[in-house]
Amino acid sequence: GINMRLKCLPLFLGLLLITAVVWAEEEEEDGEVDVEELEEKNTESETKTSKATLNVIMNYKTPVPTGEVYFAETFDGGNLEGWVLSKTKKEDVDDDIAKYDGRWTVEELKENQVSGDKGLVLKSKAKHHAISALLKKPFVFNDEPLIVQYEVNFQNSIDCGGAYLKLLSHTEDQNLEAFFDKTPYSIMFGPDKCGEDYKLHFIFRHKNPQTGDFEEKHAKRADVDLKKYYTDKKTHLYTLVLKPDNSFEMLIDQYVVNKGNMLEDMTPPINPSKEIDDPNDQKPEDWDEDPKIADPDAVKPEDWDENAPAKIVDPDTHKPEGWLDDEPEYIPDPNAPKPEDWDEEMDGEWEPPQISNPKCEASPGCGVWEIPMISNPNYKGKWKPPLIDNPKYQGVWNPRKILNPDYFEDLNPFKMTPFSAVGLELWSMTSEILFDNFIICSEKAVSDQWAADGWALKKMVASANESVHLQYITNSSSNSKPSDKRCLSSGFSQAVSSLECLLFVKNVSQSICTKGICCCICLYNIQFISN
Ligand SMILES: [Ca+2]
Numbered sequence: 001g002i003n004m005r006l007k008c009l010p011l012f013l014g015l016l017l018i019t020a021v022v023w024a025e026e027e028e029e030d031g032e033v034d035v036e037e038l039e040e041k042n043t044e045s046e047t048k049t050s051k052a053t054l055n056v057i058m059n060y061k062t063p064v065p066t067g068e069v070y071f072a073e074t075f076d077g078g079n080l081e082g083w084v085l086s087k088t089k090k091e092d093v094d095d096d097i098a099k100y101d102g103r104w105t106v107e108e109l110k111e112n113q114v115s116g117d118k119g120l121v122l123k124s125k126a127k128h129h130a131i132s133a134l135l136k137k138p139f140v141f142n143d144e145p146l147i148v149q150y151e152v153n154f155q156n157s158i159d160c161g162g163a164y165l166k167l168l169s170h171t172e173d174q175n176l177e178a179f180f181d182k183t184p185y186s187i188m189f190g191p192d193k194c195g196e197d198y199k200l201h202f203i204f205r206h207k208n209p210q211t212g213d214f215e216e217k218h219a220k221r222a223d224v225d226l227k228k229y230y231t232d233k234k235t236h237l238y239t240l241v242l243k244p245d246n247s248f249e250m251l252i253d254q255y256v257v258n259k260g261n262m263l264e265d266m267t268p269p270i271n272p273s274k275e276i277d278d279p280n281d282q283k284p285e286d287w288d289e290d291p292k293i294a295d296p297d298a299v300k301p302e303d304w305d306e307n308a309p310a311k312i313v314d315p316d317t318h319k320p321e322g323w324l325d326d327e328p329e330y331i332p333d334p335n336a337p338k339p340e341d342w343d344e345e346m347d348g349e350w351e352p353p354q355i356s357n358p359k360c361e362a363s364p365g366c367g368v369w370e371i372p373m374i375s376n377p378n379y380k381g382k383w384k385p386p387l388i389d390n391p392k393y394q395g396v397w398n399p400r401k402i403l404n405p406d407y408f409e410d411l412n413p414f415k416m417t418p419f420s421a422v423g424l425e426l427w428s429m430t431s432e433i434l435f436d437n438f439i440i441c442s443e444k445a446v447s448d449q450w451a452a453d454g455w456a457l458k459k460m461v462a463s464a465n466e467s468v469h470l471q472y473i474t475n476s477s478s479n480s481k482p483s484d485k486r487c488l489s490s491g492f493s494q495a496v497s498s499l500e501c502l503l504f505v506k507n508v509s510q511s512i513c514t515k516g517i518c519c520c521i522c523l524y525n526i527q528f529i530s531n
Contacts, residue, residue, distance in 0.1 A: 060114045067446035071422055082133050102130075109155070122163075140418045145241060146242040153434040160429040165423065171420075239447065247260070248261070273404060275403060288390065292390055295387070296385075305380060
């Protein structure tokens with residue numbers, strides 16, 4: 001049998017929002033036909049399926065939170081109501097670029113628009129942008145999780161710039177017009193990229209309970225390659241989940257890309273070590289750190305001759321019998337003729353080429369006999385006393401440990417400073433970064449449904465526009481795999497057979513599987529397992 005496991009119900013439910021899938025023949029004039037007509041037409045022309053074009057008609061409705069939220073923003077109203085542009089300047093920067101004068105707009109996606117959907121777009125290159133909005137009520141870190149989720153589409157890819165948000169720490173007189181880089185935040189979260197360094201930040205500002213000072217704590221790096229998310233010009237969903245047990249999870253497109261515990265996985269660590277080296281302790285001058293010394297009792301043996309040479313003449317070697325001391329190894333070739341055109345005046349005196357002396361070939365050798373040298377068996381070199389263990393060895397010196405005067409133990413870093421606004425304070429060398437569907441809440445079901453109603457639909461439209469992710473199966477009895485292999489090569493977990501597809505579709509909605517025509521949509525989060 002075939003089991004179906006749905007890893008992500010909300011995404012799956014997004015399918016139900018497709019009201020009709022229209023199959024238009026190329027020759028169809030207006031490209032859209034009604035479903036009944038389509039089905040009849042299709043039965044007649046099953047073999048022409050490869051020529052078909054696809055249109056997806058979808059009823060997009062602006063997502064509405066399905067539970068309690070601290071903040072939710074779709075931008076579908078088409079304006080920046082509720083958002084405040086910073087009117088201040090960045091500190092410590094040249095005056096001409098210090099102003100937060102980068103432009104923001106609310107507009108549709110450049111590609112794969114969903115009718116009725118708009119987002120917040122960062123419009124200016126090489127300018128500082130700062131915009132923020134108050135939450136409905138401050139988020140207080142208590143016994144409820146924090147979920148922060150939003151979408152980013154780097155519509156022009158990203159050269160150098162960030163798309164992270166800051167959750168601005170709560171103050172009684174929060175003035176968002178004064179929002180700038182030094183405005184205290186509780187959490188910073190989201191994508192950032194420069195050069196080939198792709199980051200997904202999760203930074204929080206931890207208050208030292210002893211000194212009251214704040215220090216930034218950074219989550220370790222994600223172990224996934226982030227490049228594709230920042231360069232594929234698609235809408236990706238970024239989620240941060242923090243729990244009162246100090247665990248955290250970071251997700252992209254609902255997959256965990258980094259997780260850990262704030263007590264163990266942040267740099268620098270939340271809690272300092274209990275003991276430290278005593279800074280006042282010094283190594284005593286007579287501290288003996290040499291594990292070995294020369295044996296003071298050793299004496300040079302009497303027969304040790306330091307002057308014996310390393311090499312001596314081999315006493316067993318004699319000049320071979322018949323060695324021709326007076327014959328040279330090479331002689332002028334007596335048979336070589338002088339070239340006819342040799343001109344003594346121009347070329348100098350002619351000399352015949354040298355050849356091996358034939359007399360030497362018949363004897364052990366010619367010329368000066370060199371006596372071979374061998375290593376001297378009596379050679380000893382300079383005498384050195386042997387090394388022995390140092391009886392006074394005290395080991396490697398370490399300063400003594402004392403209790404760390406700055407020690408504290410914060411077992412609940414989750415309980416950080418409450419925040420009451422969300423802000424984007426960004427610089428980018430690439431414009432057209434689109435943000436959408438911000439949500440801050442405590443229930444995963446709420447943020448998941450929000451994702452299903454927003455991000456998942458955008459993803460589906462983008463997929464449909466690529467025309468490779470929809471699989472049509474026209475013969476309900478066929479058990480063949482979908483012919484479009486692109487479904488697999490486009491990063492989908494697997495293609496499905498028509499049988500699997502039928503089971504799947506029937507379980508979801510009879511309405512999109514009628515009169516033998518089924519629509520099968522492969523999505524990342526749906527897995528089919530054959531037993
Ligand atoms: Ca929107």
